[in-house]
Amino acid sequence: GDLSGESQRSKQWYQRRVRGVKESGNTDPLGVADDGDGAETPTESVTEKELSDTEERTLITPQEKGMDLGDIEMGIEIHPSKPAAKQGLYKSKSASTKNLIENDELGAHYEAEKPEEKVVVAKVEEAPVNPDDVLVSDWWSKYYESLGMEPRLQRIFNQRKLPKIRLYERELEEYFDGFNDLMESYPIQRPDNEISDADDDSSSDEEDEDWEHRHRVGYFKGSLKVYSITEEMYEEGKESKETPQLLFSNLPTNSSVDVLVRVYVVAGIGLAALDFGGSADPYLELKCGKTQISDKNDYITKNLNPVFGRLFQIKAKLPRDSHCTIKVYDHDLIGANDLIGQTTVDLEDRYLSWRRASCGLSQQYIRSRGNKDRWRDFLKPVDILKRTCLLKGWVKPVFQRLSSGVLTLVVNGETFTLKKGAMQLGEEAKVDSRTEKQQLALQVLHELGAVPEHVETRTLYNDDCPGIPQGKLHMWVDIFPFGDQIPPPISIRPREPQKYTLRCIIYNTEDVILEDTNIMGEQMSDIYVKTYLEGRKKEAQETDVHFRSLTGEGNFNWRMSYDINFIIQENKMVQKKKGKFWHIEKAVKKVDPTFYIEVYDKDILSRDDLLGSTELDLTRLPAPSKTAEECTLEVYERDNHFSLFDRKKISGFWPVYSDVLGTRELTGKVEMELEILTEEEAVGRPAGVARNEPNTNPTLEPPNRPDTSFNWFTNPWKVFKVLVWRKYKWYILLTVIMILLILFLILMFYTAPEAINSAIWN
Numbered sequence: 001g002d003l004s005g006e007s008q009r010s011k012q013w014y015q016r017r018v019r020g021v022k023e024s025g026n027t028d029p030l031g032v033a034d035d036g037d038g039a040e041t042p043t044e045s046v047t048e049k050e051l052s053d054t055e056e057r058t059l060i061t062p063q064e065k066g067m068d069l070g071d072i073e074m075g076i077e078i079h080p081s082k083p084a085a086k087q088g089l090y091k092s093k094s095a096s097t098k099n100l101i102e103n104d105e106l107g108a109h110y111e112a113e114k115p116e117e118k119v120v121v122a123k124v125e126e127a128p129v130n131p132d133d134v135l136v137s138d139w140w141s142k143y144y145e146s147l148g149m150e151p152r153l154q155r156i157f158n159q160r161k162l163p164k165i166r167l168y169e170r171e172l173e174e175y176f177d178g179f180n181d182l183m184e185s186y187p188i189q190r191p192d193n194e195i196s197d198a199d200d201d202s203s204s205d206e207e208d209e210d211w212e213h214r215h216r217v218g219y220f221k222g223s224l225k226v227y228s229i230t231e232e233m234y235e236e237g238k239e240s241k242e243t244p245q246l247l248f249s250n251l252p253t254n255s256s257v258d259v260l261v262r263v264y265v266v267a268g269i270g271l272a273a274l275d276f277g278g279s280a281d282p283y284l285e286l287k288c289g290k291t292q293i294s295d296k297n298d299y300i301t302k303n304l305n306p307v308f309g310r311l312f313q314i315k316a317k318l319p320r321d322s323h324c325t326i327k328v329y330d331h332d333l334i335g336a337n338d339l340i341g342q343t344t345v346d347l348e349d350r351y352l353s354w355r356r357a358s359c360g361l362s363q364q365y366i367r368s369r370g371n372k373d374r375w376r377d378f379l380k381p382v383d384i385l386k387r388t389c390l391l392k393g394w395v396k397p398v399f400q401r402l403s404s405g406v407l408t409l410v411v412n413g414e415t416f417t418l419k420k421g422a423m424q425l426g427e428e429a430k431v432d433s434r435t436e437k438q439q440l441a442l443q444v445l446h447e448l449g450a451v452p453e454h455v456e457t458r459t460l461y462n463d464d465c466p467g468i469p470q471g472k473l474h475m476w477v478d479i480f481p482f483g484d485q486i487p488p489p490i491s492i493r494p495r496e497p498q499k500y501t502l503r504c505i506i507y508n509t510e511d512v513i514l515e516d517t518n519i520m521g522e523q524m525s526d527i528y529v530k531t532y533l534e535g536r537k538k539e540a541q542e543t544d545v546h547f548r549s550l551t552g553e554g555n556f557n558w559r560m561s562y563d564i565n566f567i568i569q570e571n572k573m574v575q576k577k578k579g580k581f582w583h584i585e586k587a588v589k590k591v592d593p594t595f596y597i598e599v600y601d602k603d604i605l606s607r608d609d610l611l612g613s614t615e616l617d618l619t620r621l622p623a624p625s626k627t628a629e630e631c632t633l634e635v636y637e638r639d640n641h642f643s644l645f646d647r648k649k650i651s652g653f654w655p656v657y658s659d660v661l662g663t664r665e666l667t668g669k670v671e672m673e674l675e676i677l678t679e680e681e682a683v684g685r686p687a688g689v690a691r692n693e694p695n696t697n698p699t700l701e702p703p704n705r706p707d708t709s710f711n712w713f714t715n716p717w718k719v720f721k722v723l724v725w726r727k728y729k730w731y732i733l734l735t736v737i738m739i740l741l742i743l744f745l746i747l748m749f750y751t752a753p754e755a756i757n758s759a760i761w762n
Contacts, residue, residue: 131645132156135153135569136157136160136162137372137569139372139492140495141569142163143165143167143455145157145164146165146167162373163362163363163364163453165360165452166452166453166454167454167457168454168455168456168457170456170457171343171458171459172357172454172456173346173349176353176449179349179350179353179357181354181355182223182353182354182391183221183222183223185346185349186220186221187218187219187220188219189215189216190217221319221348250391250393252352256317256320257317257351257481257482258316259316259317259318259479259482260314260315260480260481260486261312261313261315261324262479262480263313264310264475264476264477264492265284265309265311265312265474265475266308266473266475266476266492267473267474268282268305268306269305269457270305270471271305271340271471272304272341273304274338279303279304280302280303280304281300282299282303282304282328282330283296283298283299283329283331284312284327284328285326285327285328286314286327287324288324288347289320289321290321291314291316293312293314296329296331296337300588302587303588304471308494309492310492311491315482316347322347322348324345324477325343325345326343326344326458326475327342328341328470328473333584339462340471341461342460342461342462343458343459343461343473345477347479351479354387354391355449355451356384356388356445356450358478358479359378360453360454361377361381361384361445361450361451361453363452365380365381365438365439365442367435372490376490378480378486380438381439381442381445384441384445385397388445388448388450392412395412397409397411397441397444398410399437399440406418407436409441409444416444416447418436418439418440456475457473457474458473458475459471460473495569497566497567497573497574498565499563499678499679500676500677500679501564501677501678501681501682502533502561502562502564502595502618503673503677504559504562504595504673504675505557505560505672505673505700506529506531506543506560506670507556507557507673508555508556509527509546509553509556509668509669509670509671510671511628511666511668511669512527512549512552512553512554512611512667513525513552513612514549514552515601516601516603524548524550525549525601526546526547526549527546527554527600527602527611528542528554528556528600529542529556529598530542530597531560531597531598532595533594534591534592534595535573535577535591536562537596539562541561541562541689543556544558545602547602552668555705556703557691557701557703558691560689561687564593567590570590571643572593573590573591573592574589574590575589575590575591576589593617593618593619594618595618595674596613596614596615597613597614597615597672598610598656599611611658611667612657612666614656614670616674618645619644619645620642620643621643621647621650621674622640623642623650624652625652625653626652627653628669628671631653631654631655633655633666635654635655644674644676645676649673650673650674651672651674653671654672655669655670656669685697
């Protein structure tokens with residue numbers, strides 16, 4: 001599901017490997033075949049030439065700086081001359097565990113090695129991507145489905161019968177009796193007379209809330225059982241007819257056990273704010289025995305609900321390192337970092353419990369390589385069920401095939417059959433005969449009360465505020481025996497946003513209300529359009545002004561472009577900006593991809609008037625109207641919505657409205673084109689802003705505006721020509737003629753006496 005960085009190169013390496021081996025006729029490109037019972041073993045199908053062209057890579061190499069889950073990659077060791085024997089346990093295609101952790105005292109984050117191979121390059125036509133496939137492409141889809149906040153995601157999971165995970169609202173121990181089915185924990189406390197004044201300055205220890213904490217020096221773990229004894233059991237000379245039931249059976253070994261502990265921290269919920277301004281910069285710190293890992297270099301800025309997506313892997317020794325503490329700190333640039341809260345997990349209780357709390361059981365047994373839902377325990381369901389029966393003192397489970405062909409499983413005298421519709425299996429689902437036993441055993445384990453694949457909620461506490469929750473963590477813990485059969489980890493790296501470019505072309509406006517009155521008494525508006533994205537109003541872009549629109553029509557042919565970072569699975573834009581002016585670092589925020597369109601009336605001596613606006617959710621875009629006559633406010637009430645990220649391009653008329661009085665009033669219509677492009681598509685199809693070069697995709701011509709559209713401050717002669725001469729030219733001409741005629745008559749009567757006198761006396 002993660003196609004970024006090393007993971008994408010790993011996928012490309014695998015695809016090239018498949019193409020290259022197919023040309024050689026080999027049907028098993030990675031040298032791994034199935035033994036028919038779910039176990040996968042290396043085979044000798046890889047040729048010597050292929051081995052010479054393939055670099056053998058170890059699993060992962062530890063780095064002391066901290067974890068980066070996006071760089072986790074699985075390598076594969078190919079041994080053509082020594083095929084592994086079939087085993088009932090999970091066979092890992094990883095390298096030896098010695099390569100997993102080289103430093104016993106430091107946990108690590110892991111970086112993958114880059115494959116270097118000679119490969120056959122071939123052209124592959126990309127098939128169209130189903131949007132639903134993208135939504136369920138990674139582990140996070142299971143997490144958000146468990147939150148119950150994504151109806152579309154829940155619909156896809158139910159329709160496709162995909163395995164789900166369960167979100168526990170409290171600590172896992174509260175749902176499974178503290179995992180005390182084998183033994184219980186009793187605190188060991190020092191007597192009062194052995195506590196010095198330096199250790200205890202309280203005058204009333206019994207009334208002190210921290211009395212038990214300050215007196216405790218350790219724990220005793222064990223169980224006490226009481227047997228019912230009868231006299232017949234010990235009567236001399238007679239054989240005992242009854243024996244006490246053996247309650248302590250199949251006890252774990254007394255020797256210590258090396259385990260690999262994986263702590264997955266998904267997210268923080270409602271963390272306590274310790275910074276000025278009501279925020280925090282949280283990061284994680286983990287301690288197990290003598291091993292301590294700090295993630296302070298990867299702190300999250302200004303977030304009380306951070307998405308951590310961190311994986312910690314530590315080698316531990318049970319029972320010595322039975323407690324694992326996860327702490328959340330607030331990072332401070334100046335001074336010591338403050339502890340927000342911490343929680344402690346008892347690893348030993350989970351590891352020894354028959355409920356398989358060491359690794360939650362998935363709803364389905366899936367073996368396919370590369371599947372995010374692939375079985376992730378090193379034991380198969382049948383082997384886990386055998387172990388459960390052994391710990392509970394039951395008879396070994398027995399599979400039986402009835403004459404009708406139905407497979408049954410007898411456990412502790414009870415018969416089970418595979419149920420359709422259960423465990424996310426469809427009513428008409430066909431179970432693979434090779435995995436039918438595993439699926440039935442998995443169903444029985446869930447019915448017995450084994451721990452399912454889950455995310456638990458653990459409350460954080462701080463000794464400075466005893467009894468007061470300081471926030472919560474969504475997390476889970478996996479524990480595996482340290483050996484060569486450790487399955488690969490799950491990638492819970494936070495989703496990285498993809499780069500997109502939103503292009504908006506404003507062509508025209510229609511029927512925009514007229515707010516101003518010109519000197520001739522006509523209604524008009526100086527129209528321009530402004531657009532911006534949610535949270536980015538300071539980056540708003542505007543068209544030029546269509547002056548003196550007398551009909552509400554505006555012509556623009558103006559292109560706008562916005563670069564956005566978008567997580568398509570969550571339908572969220574990712575933005576980095578400072579929350580407050582005094583903040584030094586930018587905080588990462590996820591916002592809805594809302595696109596705002598506003599139509600204004602340009603004013604010179606006063607503030608521009610907002611004539612109408614609209615908000616368009618790019619993931620739920622209302623279908624536009626084809627013509628201005630059909631464009632009404634009913635566009636927003638229809639059910640035909642779509643995502644621009646699926647449609648890619650759309651054009652038409654959208655209405656703008658004013659809701660100053662609480663009710664929407666249609667104030668205009670905007671004809672525009674919206675297009676979303678990936679980063680590669682934007683580079684391949686360049687387009688300049690406005691009508692600047694490169695003016696392509698598409699080419700925008702200057703708008704054909706009427707002669708009345710101009711700025712009258714900079715064109716006074718044009719003002720007279722358009723506004724006065726065009727309307728009153730005949731009146732002006734008649735007035736000029738009358739004035740000239742009057743002047744002629746005046747001059748004539750003024751000079752006539754002298755002319756007459758000169759003519760008479762000449």
